[in-house]
Amino acid sequence: MAETARAARRRQVLLLVGATALLGVSSGIFETTFNNFLSDTFHLSAAARGRLEFPRELPGFLTALLSGALFFLMETRIAALASLGIAAGMMGLSLWGGHYPSMLLFMVIWSAGTHLVMPLQNSITLALAEEGKQASLLGRLGSASTAATVIGCGFVWASIDSLHLDYAAIFAVGAVAATGAALFMATMRVHSAGVRRKPFLVRPQYGLFYLLSVLFGARKQVFVTFGPWVLIKVFEQPASTFAQLWIASSIIGIFLRPVLGAWIDRYGERPVLVMDALLTILVCLGYGFAEHLGLGRHAVHLVYLCYMMDQILFATGMARTTYLDKIAVKRDDIAPTLSLSVSIDHLVSMTVPALGGLLWAAYGYPSVFLAAAMVAVVNGAVATRIRTPARV
Secondary structure, eight states: OHHHHHHHHHHHHHHHHHHHHHHHHHHHHHHTTHHHHHHHHHOOOHHHHHHHHHHHHHHHHTHHHHHHHTTTSOHHHHHHHHHHHHHHHHHHHHHHTTSHHHHHHHHHHHHHHHHHHHHHHHHHHHHHSOTTOHHHHHHHHHHHHHHHHHHHHHHHHHIIIIIOOOHHHHHHHHHHHHHHHHHHHHTOOOSTTSSOOOSOOOOGGGHHHHHHHHHHHHHHHIIIIIHHHIIIIISOOOHHHHHHHHHHHHHHHHHHHHHHHHHHHHHOHHHHHHHHHHHHHHHHHHHHHGGGTTOGGGHHHHHHHHHHHHHHHGGGHHHHHHHHHHHOSSGGGHHHHHHHHHHHHHHHHHHHHHHHHHHHHHHOHHHHHHHHHHHHHHHHHHHTTOOOOOOO
16 A cells, blocks of 8 residues: 555656646746847836836736635646646747737736746645655755756757747747646646645744745845846847856756755755855845956856856745745645745735836946845845744
8 A cells, every 4th residue: 555655656746747847948948038038029128127027926926816716626737727827928929929018918927827836836746745855855846847947948049049040939839848737737636735725824823934935025036137137238148148047057956956955854944045145145246246346358257157146046945835834834724825925925026126127227237236135134134033843
């Protein structure tokens, strides 16, 4: 019986690996292309790019409501629907993304699918993990996703530099990958991720986790919005450069994520999140002042390093997930709380880019990264307050 259960668990993990990998390919294609697509197609200013984050992040803010509205479905079914949303958004951008209103619509559809599937992937992974090895499994799944991202980035690099494909063709391939992920998710059968969930949940015991989510929402905009915009607008880098940087940082992440997961299981979440905050401060200062350090043409290489480090540090997010897993009052609290955390961090994400765009326009881009560094300081201070109950 135990052997049968282990075999069933292994099959579900393999299906999750397949879905995660295909979503990684799709994400690698989108994230390394979208900013350049906006710049080349619509010629946006930094302020306009910042304002665009409001509709892009709005579905993230609504994640708890979207997930709650689908509480009668199994988590794997919701993840399949979310993956189809990603596919629909990217295909819409492929076919009709050249018109600004259409781009907004399909960007929002893509965003809804992406933000809905993120917490569900973590919740399903925790449901499949053996006790005491949650972070290790999150690390291995993250490694698979990162490896797949390399494939997506490599496709973008080859598409632009060698195949000379346009953005429409690139987005279409990303849509096909996301559709494949939906098929994998739809075939999964995970018992503890298959029960009906609470539509909405808030507990005071999770207050520190909620605060970490708020700070993460502010911090991540450095990577999502303003970091790439520095490379595009200040250093005039093409989409193929982003693909190469993603590939380099993703290769590092393939090996780093499992090690980081094992470290979290052994030493806990607090040192990992404090380290993340300290390194993020250095990244922000590098972004903001590389051009002013007298490095000449090598300044862009420092920003390359910051961009890669910024992406690599996103792996520490698994520490927030395992922290929630350890403090959860009930196992079925995890999925709705993870969904709520996405909504919380996106409440911040919707406002920070607009404010950052105003800062950029009024005082120059270094001011944006000084503000981000201050947020990282607060994030580190909050992380030192993490306490988890001893595992029996």
